[in-house]
Amino acid sequence: MAASETVSAPAKATETARERAARYIASRHRFRWVEALPWLLAVAAFFAFPDRMTFGSQVAIMVMFALSLDLILGYAGIVTLGHAAFFGLGAYTVALMMVRLGWNEPISGLFAAAIVSAFFGFILGWFLLRYRGLTLLMLTLATAIMLQEAGNLRSDISGGYDGLPGLTFKPVLGLFDYDLYGHTSYLYALAVLAVVFFFVRRIVYSPFGQALTGIRENVRRMHAIGSPVHRRLVTVYTIAAGIAGIAGALFTQTNAYVTLTVFDFDNSAKVMVMLILGGTGRLYGAFIGATVYMIMEDKLSKLSPTFWQFGIGLLLVLAVLFAPRGLLGLIEKAENYLSKRKS
Amino acid sequence: MPQYANIAVSILFDGLAYAMFLFITSVGLSVTMGLMNFVNLAHGAFAMAGGYLVVSLTRTLGVPFIPSLIIAAVVVGAVSILFERTLYSRLYRATDLEQVLLTIGLAFMAIATYTYFYGPIPKSVPLPRWLEGDVNLGFRAFPSYRAFLILVGAVLIAVLWYGFERTNIGAKIRAAVDNRRMAQSVGINVDRLFTLTFALGSGLAALGGGLAIQLLGLNPSFAVIYLVLFLIVVAVGGLGSLKGTLLAALVLGIFDTAGKYLFADAGGFFIYAITVLVLLVKPAGFYGRE
Numbered sequence: 001m002a003a004s005e006t007v008s009a010p011a012k013a014t015e016t017a018r019e020r021a022a023r024y025i026a027s028r029h030r031f032r033w034v035e036a037l038p039w040l041l042a043v044a045a046f047f048a049f050p051d052r053m054t055f056g057s058q059v060a061i062m063v064m065f066a067l068s069l070d071l072i073l074g075y076a077g078i079v080t081l082g083h084a085a086f087f088g089l090g091a092y093t094v095a096l097m098m099v100r101l102g103w104n105e106p107i108s109g110l111f112a113a114a115i116v117s118a119f120f121g122f123i124l125g126w127f128l129l130r131y132r133g134l135t136l137l138m139l140t141l142a143t144a145i146m147l148q149e150a151g152n153l154r155s156d157i158s159g160g161y162d163g164l165p166g167l168t169f170k171p172v173l174g175l176f177d178y179d180l181y182g183h184t185s186y187l188y189a190l191a192v193l194a195v196v197f198f199f200v201r202r203i204v205y206s207p208f209g210q211a212l213t214g215i216r217e218n219v220r221r222m223h224a225i226g227s228p229v230h231r232r233l234v235t236v237y238t239i240a241a242g243i244a245g246i247a248g249a250l251f252t253q254t255n256a257y258v259t260l261t262v263f264d265f266d267n268s269a270k271v272m273v274m275l276i277l278g279g280t281g282r283l284y285g286a287f288i289g290a291t292v293y294m295i296m297e298d299k300l301s302k303l304s305p306t307f308w309q310f311g312i313g314l315l316l317v318l319a320v321l322f323a324p325r326g327l328l329g330l331i332e333k334a335e336n337y338l339s340k341r342k343s
Numbered sequence: 344m345p346q347y348a349n350i351a352v353s354i355l356f357d358g359l360a361y362a363m364f365l366f367i368t369s370v371g372l373s374v375t376m377g378l379m380n381f382v383n384l385a386h387g388a389f390a391m392a393g394g395y396l397v398v399s400l401t402r403t404l405g406v407p408f409i410p411s412l413i414i415a416a417v418v419v420g421a422v423s424i425l426f427e428r429t430l431y432s433r434l435y436r437a438t439d440l441e442q443v444l445l446t447i448g449l450a451f452m453a454i455a456t457y458t459y460f461y462g463p464i465p466k467s468v469p470l471p472r473w474l475e476g477d478v479n480l481g482f483r484a485f486p487s488y489r490a491f492l493i494l495v496g497a498v499l500i501a502v503l504w505y506g507f508e509r510t511n512i513g514a515k516i517r518a519a520v521d522n523r524r525m526a527q528s529v530g531i532n533v534d535r536l537f538t539l540t541f542a543l544g545s546g547l548a549a550l551g552g553g554l555a556i557q558l559l560g561l562n563p564s565f566a567v568i569y570l571v572l573f574l575i576v577v578a579v580g581g582l583g584s585l586k587g588t589l590l591a592a593l594v595l596g597i598f599d600t601a602g603k604y605l606f607a608d609a610g611g612f613f614i615y616a617i618t619v620l621v622l623l624v625k626p627a628g629f630y631g632r633e
Binding site (some may be wrong): 039056081127131137138145152273310312316322324 | 622
C-alpha cells in the first residue's frame, strides 16, 4: 500500500490533500490493542466452557453472518429484509454437493458456497440496488421467500421443511475430525471467522470502504463527485453475499443438517436485530450483538419462548428510542462522558 | 355449467373475497405510509388485536358478530392514537431502518402478549346463522361468508372513495400525500391529519382482522405472516393511492387464489413473483409517485 510511506514520514506543511487523505485512511487501518480483546475472550471461552462448544460454534457463525450484514447495512446503508437468502444458499450449496456429488471436503465446500452466494448476490444486486426504501425492502424480502418456495417446490432435492439430515463431512484439513463436544467445530468456525474478519476489516478501512460510507451518508454528493455509486454498491453486496454464504456453509457443516427454515424471514430479522443491538458500522458491533443475543436467547428461551419474544421486542423499541448506535455506541458515549469529566 | 368455467368462477369469487380482505386491511397502511413515509411493520399487530377483540367479545361477552366487528374497529382505532402520539411521532424524521426496528419490536411484543393471554392455538368465532352455509345467486351457490366479505369490501370502497375524493378532509389528505411541505405551508395541520388517518387505518385493519378469523384463522403469528402481504399490496399499489391499493389487492388476491387452486405445490410462489415483476418495472407501484 502506497499509504504506508506517508505514515512513517512526519506530516509536512506542503502535504497535498491526496497525501492527507491517504494518511488518514492508513491511520484508521492501524491495528489497536483493544481489538485483540474479543479474540482473546473467544479463545478463553474455549478453555472456560469446554462442554458448550457446539453453542460456541453457532455464536461464531452468527457473528460472521452479522458481519456480512454490517458491510451492506452499516457501511453502505443498504436496508434489506432478505439477507437470509445468501446464508441459505451457502448452507444448501455444501449440503447438495454432499448429497448429490458426494463432495464432503469442508474447506473447498466453503469456497464453493462463497462463489455460489456471491454470484447470486451479484445478479440480485445488479437488478435490485437501483431501488430504495420500501421497494427495496419488499424486493429483498420477496426474493428470499421465493428461494424458500422454490426449495419447497422441489422438496425431492432440498428435503423441504424436513430438511437433509445426517450430512457427514471429512475432517478439517484432513486432520481434525468433528467431535461430540464441538471442540473442532468451534476452533474451525473461529479460524474461518478470523480470516473473514481481517478481510472485512481491510475493506472497510480502504478507500473503497470510505466511498461506501460516503454513499451511506449522502448519495447525491457521491454522484456529484463522480463516484460510480451503483458499481460500488453491487461490489459490496456481492462480497457480503459471499461471506453470508460461508456462514451458511459453516452452519450446515457444524450441524450436519439443513432445512428450508434457513431462508426464513425470522432469520433475516434475527441477524439484523443482532447487528443493531451491537451497533452498526463499527465492525465489532457484530461480535457483541451476536454474542449477547445468542446467550440471552439460550438462557431466556429455555425459561419461556413467549417471554423471550417480548424481551426482544422491548429491546428493539428501547434501542431505537435510547441507544440508536447499539451497545458499542453506548460504551463510546460513556467513554466520552468520563473523559470529559476528567479534563 | 362446464367444469373449467365452474373452476374459473370459483377462483374469481374466492379471489375477490380474499382481495377485499387485503384491501380493507392494507388501505390504512398505504395512506399513512404515503402521508409520512413511515414504514409501519406493526400494522399486522393492529389487525391481530382487532381479531382477538372480536373473539373475546363474541365468546366471553356474548356480543353478536357484526356489532363486535364495529366495536373492535373503534376500540383499536382509538388505542392506536395512543401509540401514534407516544412512539410513532418521535420517529417521523428518522431513517427507514429506525422505523422498521421500532415497529417490528412492537409487533414482537404484541405477538408475545397475545400468545400469553390467548395461547398459540387458532381461534374461531360463532357466526350468525345467515353467514353460514351457501347463498344461491341463481346460476350457482356461493359460500355466504365470502359473499358477505365482498359486500363489506364494496361498501367500504364506496365510502372511502367518497371520503377521499369528495370531502374536504379527503382533499387535505391527498394534498399532503402529494406534497407535504406545500400542504403545511397553506395551513393544513399534517400532524393532526396523520393521527386521524392512522387511527382510521388501524381501525380498518382491526376490522380486517376480525373478518379474517373465519377466512384464514387467527393465531398470534397472524401479525407477522400477513404483514408481508399487506406490505406487498401497499408497495405494488403505490403509497398513498386508494386506486392503487384496490388494484394491487385485486391482482394479488386473485392470482394468489388461482395459484393455490391450480398449482397447490407452488403455494405462495406466485404472489412474490408478481410482486418482483411489478416492482422491477414500476418501482413506485401501480399508482405511486416516482
